[in-house]
Amino acid sequence: MKKFYVPLALFVVLVGFLAVGLNRDPRAVPSPLVGKPAPAFKVAQLAEPGKTFAPADMLGKVWVLNVWASWCVSCRQEHPLLVEFARAQVAPLIGLDYKDTREDGLRLLRMSGNPYDFSAFDGDGRVGIDYGVYGVPETYIIDKAGTIRHKHTGPITSEVLEKTILPLIDELKKS
């Protein structure tokens, strides 16, 4: 009788989902901001408090926003890759010093090198919230029209750089 096979059938479907689920990371949170305009803000720069920075300043260029902090341990992991990236002059790399003090942020850049064209200073984390930051470091690729095209949470690896970030920047530059 066919009805007795129903439990087995349901179970097979369940196993299918579980198998797929094994390859997913349940903690990863995709950003709803991808495909939307980069939220506007205007904050002082880290090194030169007299100057400000707003995403609108970068319209017409493809650029990368990297959120970092002096207290962030995983940021040190991606630091060498960022230095490489900056050296290759692929696209402007703007830092956002998140929930930090000016001195600590500047000290870190002095000690381990500064890959950023410059960094903006987000002391109270308000900009971070608008950008959906929840786990520093986070990196955003923004296109010429000011739309966020990609967000990477966590330290950048060379694989991600090679396979995702660089090709995307290339493509965006051409359009």
Place this chain on the structure above:
Amino acid sequence: MIPELGHFCLILALCVVAVQGTLPLIGAQRGRSEWIALARPATQAAFLLMLTSFACLTWSFYVSDFSVAYVAGHSNAQLPTLFRVAAVWGGHEGSLLLWVLMLAGWAFAVAQLSRTLDAAMVARVLGVLGLVAVGLLLFVLLTSNPFERLLPAAEDGRDLNPLLQDPGLVFHPPMLYMGYVGFSVAFAFAIAALLSGKLDAAWARWSRPWTMTAWVFLTLGIALGSWWAYYELGWGGWWFWDPVENASFLPWLVGTALIHSLAVTEKRGSFKNWTVLLAIGAFSLSLLGTFLVRSGVLTSVHAFATDPRRGIFILILLALVIGSSLMLFAWRAPKVALGGAFALMSRETLLLIGNVLLVVAAGSVLLGTLYPLIIDALNLGKLSVGPPYFNAVFVPIMAPVVFLMAIGPVARWKHAAGKDIGKRLWIAAILALVAAAAIPLLMGGWTLLTGLGALLAVWVATSVVSQTVLRLKAGMPPPSFWAMQLGHLGVAVFVVGITLVGGYQDERDVRMEPGDTTVVGGYTFRFNGVKNVPGPNYKAAQGEFDLLVDGTLLKKLYPQKRSYFSSTMPMTEAAIDAGFTRDVYVSLGEALEGNAWSVRVYYKPFVNWIWGGCLLMALGGLFAVADRRYRLKFKSTTVAASLEGVPS
């Protein structure tokens, strides 16, 4: 040396259960009595080997042997002895070893206590248990060996997670596993029945005490976990619908349906296929739970450190065990005869409705737990399913079940007259309606939920009392009667607890300087300052509070804020004044400017009725097992022989 001995015993145990899981099964199928006879000694040997292995791991923890990687990862030289031993099951490898030990233990118990059962049946049951053990031991040996060495040995261990350094760790996991794993026996009996084709009332009678016992342990295990979370985490919650909590709750729901279904199958020979399916389902959910906790597919505060390899292994094990059981079911079920007839209005029907609702409830919890994974797997995004969903869905499904609890025991088997039931329950109905209106108002305000809770609780409780009074007139009823009444009364008490705490709890989040007072629930807390106290592996800031009611000092409370040497996150130990009708508790927040502190005080009315209700339920279960029908001197062989000729 000792760790190697432990490892060796595991390998030996694998060989033994490989024998246990194959020859007796083939023997029972082919009628080879020498192979059937292997079942019992193999099971005994497997248990002794597992026990030795577990003892070796425990010893390694006891002497703080940090050359064993698992010990180094979960213990510390300064850890108090009690926690050093409990830390054995504080992580993945050790808790899995505990799992397998429990499985071997249950099999051993079956082997010892089933002398009067048909030998072929016993061989099948032990054989199935052996097969499951093979899968799990392979898992342990290939991916999760607790005896891996760490060379060079660590100077000191990483310490047990401070949240786990509590007596709760000593009791909660073992109880939980005893329950979880215990359903493997019901499962084995079900498979044995399907294999032999002997699916009848006698099978249900044999199966029942084992299932009941596992259910009792699971009930206690879950209740302990809930209570532990309540007093340990410092902010008064007791159930979070966390995936791992759900993983233990699912077998409980299906297990409850199972024990009721077994009652019908035993008494009336009905629902055999359904009962077998439930038995397979309960253990399957236990295995699924094991998978969810250890594979990393769901985020949970309880989840162990994960490794995709482990996830794949358990999934394959799951697929094999459950898949083959369900296939066997689909093949054999059509050949099973139906039981006795019963009217639409009868105890059988009511039990069946309750069963269906329990399974629907379990299905809903499963759906909610797995939904984020399903949506992610289909690339439809990422979402969360939390307490608001589960509460919204679970309460409407379970409310009718609780409602039926008062009616079922009062309905006759086979044919129940509505008038009869009405006569026995009209008092309960009136009292319930009065309570639904009065209790919430007395407590401080009427809401739909509190009214419903009061209604259901009093409805069931009154039914229990009136049945008991009536029954006592005819002499002392047997344990099975008490089992039923206690179990249902336990549910009523539980409902009182969750309704009143949920509806009328109160808290204050305040800034206190020494001398300040704050009031909650009619209780006054006076803060007398904080001083530093040392602990074995932590240092603590201990607050002193006077608890006053109407100006008189009730008690002094000493909450602590602990900094463990091994961890950066400070831990809060709340101070609780527990009582029959309420808990009041205070927990320290952070130190503020001057000598002020942020403090949280809570008033929790009737919160202990939640766990009291669970205790009553478990007690009811124990009475059911103690019924003289299951006593060892029961001469089942003679009865089994005589039952041969009776039509089922």
Place this chain on the structure above:
Amino acid sequence: MKRLFLSMLLLLACAAAGAKDAAPLAEDPAVEKRLIVISEEMRCLVCQNESLAGSRADLALDLRRELRTLIKEGKSDAQIKEFMVSRYGDFVLYRPPVKPTTWLLWLGPFALMIAGVAALVAYLRRRAREVKDTPLSAEENQRAEALLKEVDQ
């Protein structure tokens, strides 16, 4: 956390040296109550296993501060949810929104309940037709009685 409380202290009246009824940590208990209700239904993204209401993570403190501001500005519950979802996605809500991808989730349990009860009713009807009780003969009845007596001993 410390910064938050220091700023609150400036707003609260200076505490006199004497004992008094403790002041609530929150500036405005009404706002706080609403905050708790709203944030209890949101996930803390850092710990991921705690609600936004209970978490002590830095981000949680910042987000609660933002929500407090929004509540004081008079934003509705829906607007506040929208604020969070537009930045963090549906993942942040513990109560899954009702939309086509969650219809199965929200309707599933009740559909299951209806299906279950319907299947039960159909089964009971069919069973009543199929199963006929065979009453025991007098001799079988006697055998049954004898067996039961034996069991009761």
